[in-house]
Amino acid sequence: MHFLSRTQEISAFCAAGLALVVLELVRRRRLSEEFSLLWVVASLAMAVLGFSTPLLQAITRGLGIRYESSTAFAFGVAFGIVMMLHMAVQLSRLGRENHTLTRELALLRHELETQGGRPDAGASGAGGRA
Amino acid sequence: MSRDRVLIIIPAHDEEQSLPRTLLEVRERVPGMDVVVIDDGSHDATAEVARRHGVAVVRHPVNLGVGGALQTGFRFAVERGYSIGVQLDADGQHDPADLALLLEPVLAGTCDVAIGSRYRLPTGYRAPLSRRLGMHLFSGVVQLAIGQPITDTTSGFRAYSRRVMEVCQHDLPQDFPDAPLLIALARRGFRLSEVPAHMRERRAGRSFYTLGKTLYYPYKNLLASLMAMLQKSQSP
Numbered sequence: 161m162h163f164l165s166r167t168q169e170i171s172a173f174c175a176a177g178l179a180l181v182v183l184e185l186v187r188r189r190r191l192s193e194e195f196s197l198l199w200v201v202a203s204l205a206m207a208v209l210g211f212s213t214p215l216l217q218a219i220t221r222g223l224g225i226r227y228e229s230s231t232a233f234a235f236g237v238a239f240g241i242v243m244m245l246h247m248a249v250q251l252s253r254l255g256r257e258n259h260t261l262t263r264e265l266a267l268l269r270h271e272l273e274t275q276g277g278r279p280d281a282g283a284s285g286a287g288g289r290a
Numbered sequence: 291m292s293r294d295r296v297l298i299i300i301p302a303h304d305e306e307q308s309l310p311r312t313l314l315e316v317r318e319r320v321p322g323m324d325v326v327v328i329d330d331g332s333h334d335a336t337a338e339v340a341r342r343h344g345v346a347v348v349r350h351p352v353n354l355g356v357g358g359a360l361q362t363g364f365r366f367a368v369e370r371g372y373s374i375g376v377q378l379d380a381d382g383q384h385d386p387a388d389l390a391l392l393l394e395p396v397l398a399g400t401c402d403v404a405i406g407s408r409y410r411l412p413t414g415y416r417a418p419l420s421r422r423l424g425m426h427l428f429s430g431v432v433q434l435a436i437g438q439p440i441t442d443t444t445s446g447f448r449a450y451s452r453r454v455m456e457v458c459q460h461d462l463p464q465d466f467p468d469a470p471l472l473i474a475l476a477r478r479g480f481r482l483s484e485v486p487a488h489m490r491e492r493r494a495g496r497s498f499y500t501l502g503k504t505l506y507y508p509y510k511n512l513l514a515s516l517m518a519m520l521q522k523s524q525s526p
């Protein structure tokens with residue numbers, strides 16, 4: 161029978177706790193389902209690896225790693241990198257959308273000001289004459 | 291020259307000091323020309339100054355950079371039926387008297403983008419060493435990518451045909467619309483051409499190229515140029 165090491169116990173409970181926190185954040189609508197997916201999958205994977213010693217040992221041997229805890233740590237680091245890349249992609253998309261919305265807002269405001277006949281809004285809807 | 295169809299687009303960020311002289315110069319040198327000032331999230335009275343001079347003003351609530359401001363200008367021009375858009379810096383470094391020469395090839399249909407180049411004239415303008423080095427680097431990159439020498443890749447004095455504006459209103463490099471934009475346009479089959487233009491020192495205000503941006507600029511532009519080079523060639 162395999163007994164869990166202290167490190168496995170800690171990582172398994174932390175992963176399970178993280179999964180619960182993520183699910184609770186989704187339930188409270190503070191985290192969207194889309195963004196929760198990676199977190200839930202990764203934390204569940206860490207929990208399974210933490211509790212299942214044979215699986216962790218098999219993966220550790222398969223990857224040629226000396227200690228099981230190093231395997232768990234490597235998975236955590238890999239997840240962190242994937243998550244950061246995912247966030248950078250999402251931020252870039254949001255930045256592009258933000259730019260588009262800003263331009264749209266500026267043009268609409270100009271339309272509104274010129275149609276409303278605001279005296280300081282420049283000449284007509286077209287470009288004003290310098 | 292059919293002035294009704296030409297719009298001067300002036301991207302401006304915190305240019306309340308330079309802008310009045312630039313607008314007066316436009317009025318004196320090319321009277322009756324339509325102008326729109328794109329106030330790119332200024333913290334000073336740039337928009338009010340422009341309005342006092344009777345030109346149209348579109349205000350970004352936040353700063354988007356030169357590319358973003360130019361994109362707004364293109365959209366403005368396309369929606370209102372202008373056939374040519376002229377980009378003119380707000381800092382007064384360009385002489386609006388050069389406008390006729392800049393517009394000539396676009397109006398004649400011999401090119402889609404005319405670039406006013408300070409290096410095609412013995413103007414006495416001497417950029418700082420770092421900028422000259424960057425200029426040589428990106429001129430080389432552009433020549434390598436499109437097989438055409440462009441001496442002034444960072445020129446803020448350009449004329450764009452309507453077709454170019456229609457494309458660029460949706461897709462334009464946001465921070466610096468320089469070498470990557472020229473490469474992307476050439477890869478899309480648009481014809482570029484350089485004409486001589488005078489260049490002066492900026493009158494007031496701060497240059498857009500701050501220290502941080504000077505460090506970021508080569509990285510961003512090289513990467514964006516490479517990406518533009520990898521685009522498939524296509525017809526406009």
